[in-house]
Amino acid sequence: MTSTDSARAPRLPREQRRQQVLGAALEVFSSVGYHAASMDDIAERAGVSKPVLYQHFPGKLDLYLALLDAGLDDLRAAAKAALTTTTDNRLRVSAIVHAYFAFVEEPSGAFRLVFESDLANEPGVRQRVDAVDLELARLSATVIAEDTGLSDQQAMLLASGIQGMVQVAARRWLRDDATDSTRGEAAELITSLAWRGISGFPLTHPPQDDDSPAP
Numbered sequence: 001m002t003s004t005d006s007a008r009a010p011r012l013p014r015e016q017r018r019q020q021v022l023g024a025a026l027e028v029f030s031s032v033g034y035h036a037a038s039m040d041d042i043a044e045r046a047g048v049s050k051p052v053l054y055q056h057f058p059g060k061l062d063l064y065l066a067l068l069d070a071g072l073d074d075l076r077a078a079a080k081a082a083l084t085t086t087t088d089n090r091l092r093v094s095a096i097v098h099a100y101f102a103f104v105e106e107p108s109g110a111f112r113l114v115f116e117s118d119l120a121n122e123p124g125v126r127q128r129v130d131a132v133d134l135e136l137a138r139l140s141a142t143v144i145a146e147d148t149g150l151s152d153q154q155a156m157l158l159a160s161g162i163q164g165m166v167q168v169a170a171r172r173w174l175r176d177d178a179t180d181s182t183r184g185e186a187a188e189l190i191t192s193l194a195w196r197g198i199s200g201f202p203l204t205h206p207p208q209d210d211d212s213p214a215p
Helices: 003-008 016-032 040-045 050-056 062-083 089-105 111-115 123-148 154-174 185-200
Strands: none
Touching: 003 016, 016 050, 016 062, 016 111, 040 050, 050 185, 062 089, 062 111, 062 123, 089 123, 089 154, 089 185, 111 154, 111 185, 123 154, 154 185
């Protein structure tokens, strides 16, 4: 490393440097996409030399996949919490919708790597995104099947339909510069739509000690 590099990139613990590189890469990938980004751009944004960058990630795809995994982990954790922290189905619907809206509004822009990647057809990317989509749909489908008595396949269709609607609506809200709704207002609007649909299916196994209206 040159003296110039040392001046602009003070020595940091390895993990701290890795997080610095990841943060810079996320900014670059989110702003210009995978194909237009270069390792030179990322190194410059991170304030490190390319040799230092390659010490942490052997290539651009490895760096991208590390960021994608982190974004998917965040989405998975938020969605799981929404489905498991309450047994009130109206609150579950609201929580999952709010989780997706919060994810797309996250300033880091990680949602673009998950939902709007220009690398969507790369097998490693597609496999990761599809796996999390399937995992979260199955979690919702399990709740739907248990409560409604629908078959697993029918519950999976409903869960996938709701999930797709929420994803598209959240991204549309974020892109709409003329929107007159806050994130909370927009999420509640979509919650109302989703709840009116799913609550039309009668509960065959209503939860115990739950005073909320049965769907």
